[in-house]
Amino acid sequence: MVLLTEPGRISEHLDLLGDAATPCYLLRGQDRWALVDAAVAPVVPEVVKQFESYPDAYLRVKYLLITHSHFDHVGGLSALRRIFSGTEVVASSVAGEILSRPGPMNYIRAMNDALVKLGGVDSCGLDLSVEESIPVSRVVKDGDRIELGGGVDIEVYEVPGHSRCSLAYFLIPDHALFSGEAIGYYNGSGRVLAEGLSDFQAYLDSLLKMEKLGAEYICLPHNGVLTGEEAGDYLRIAYRSGIEFRDEVKEFFRQGRDDDEIIRYYIQRDYQGLIRLQPEPVFRGNLSAMLRAIRKELQSGVSG
Numbered sequence: 001m002v003l004l005t006e007p008g009r010i011s012e013h014l015d016l017l018g019d020a021a022t023p024c025y026l027l028r029g030q031d032r033w034a035l036v037d038a039a040v041a042p043v044v045p046e047v048v049k050q051f052e053s054y055p056d057a058y059l060r061v062k063y064l065l066i067t068h069s070h071f072d073h074v075g076g077l078s079a080l081r082r083i084f085s086g087t088e089v090v091a092s093s094v095a096g097e098i099l100s101r102p103g104p105m106n107y108i109r110a111m112n113d114a115l116v117k118l119g120g121v122d123s124c125g126l127d128l129s130v131e132e133s134i135p136v137s138r139v140v141k142d143g144d145r146i147e148l149g150g151g152v153d154i155e156v157y158e159v160p161g162h163s164r165c166s167l168a169y170f171l172i173p174d175h176a177l178f179s180g181e182a183i184g185y186y187n188g189s190g191r192v193l194a195e196g197l198s199d200f201q202a203y204l205d206s207l208l209k210m211e212k213l214g215a216e217y218i219c220l221p222h223n224g225v226l227t228g229e230e231a232g233d234y235l236r237i238a239y240r241s242g243i244e245f246r247d248e249v250k251e252f253f254r255q256g257r258d259d260d261e262i263i264r265y266y267i268q269r270d271y272q273g274l275i276r277l278q279p280e281p282v283f284r285g286n287l288s289a290m291l292r293a294i295r296k297e298l299q300s301g302v303s304g
Contacts, residue, residue, distance in 0.1 A: 029148020096136030161203025
C-alpha cells in the first residue's frame with residue numbers, strides 16, 4: 001500500500017494541493033486546468049502559496065469542480081472564485097440548488113468562519129469569507145465529459161448516497177477518482193467507515209458503480225491519495241464495510257436499542273485513528289443521519 005500525503009505531483013496530470021487532511025486536487029491538461037473541491041477557507045492561503053511554483057496558473061485554471069456541497073468541500077470556494085476570476089464552478093444541479101439557499105450557506109459560512117478563527121489563520125491579505133450564495137455556472141450529470149486538452153479528459157458520474165448532490169470525477173488517462181465521501185472514509189489500511197448519510201442503498205450502489213471504473217489512484221476526500229494494491233481493493237472494502245455496518249445497525253434496531261445507545265457504541269468503537277480529524281459532533285451527526293437512512297429503508301422494505 002502507498003498512501004501519498006505530501007503536496008505535489010501525484011501522477012502525470014494530477015497534483016495534491018493544500019494539505020492531505022483537507023486537500024484540493026489540481027488536474028492539468030494541455031490547455032486548461034481544473035481544481036477538484038475547495039477544502040475549507042483556512043487552507044486557501046497555503047494553496048495560493050503553492051501556486052507560486054506553477055507558471056501561468058492563474059490563466060490556466062478554468063474549472064472549480066465540486067464533488068458535493070458539504071462545508072469542508074466548499075468552504076474555500078468563495079475565496080478561490082475571487083482568486084481565479086472567470087473560472088466556472090462545476091457541480092450537480094442539486095448542489096447548485098443547495099448553494100443558493102440561505103440555510104445551508106449560513107451553516108457553511110459559520111463553520112468556515114469558526115475554522116479560520118480557531119486556527120488563527122493568517123489570511124495573507126486574502127478575502128476568506130464565504131458568499132451569501134455561490135452560483136454554479138456549469139451543471140453536469142452522469143455521462144458528461146470535460147476536456148482539458150491534449151487527451152486529458154474528466155468523466156462525470158452521479159454517485160448519490162453520501163449526499164443527494166454527490167458527483168464523482170474520473171481523470172483520463174491517469175485513472176484517478178475524486179468523489180468526496182461517496183467512497184466512505186478511509187481510516188487506515190483496510191479500514192473504511194461508511195458514509196451513506198442521505199440514502200444508504202444508493203451509497204452502496206454508487207460504490208459498485210465506481211468500482212467498475214478501475215481507478216489506479218483513489219483521491220481521498222481527506223488524508224491523501226491511495227495507489228497500488230490498496231487503491232485497487234479500496235472500493236470493494238468500502239462496499240463490504242457498508243454492508244456490514246447496515247446489517248449491524250438493523251440488528252441493533254431489532255434488539256430495540258435506541259439511537260443514542262447505538263451512537264455511543266460506534267463512537268467508542270470507531271471514533272479513533274484518522275477519523276478524529278472530523279470533530280466529534282460532526283461524526284455524531286453523520287451517524288444519526290445514517291441511522292435515519294437505514295431505518296427508512298427498513299420501513300420501505302428497500303434494504304436486504
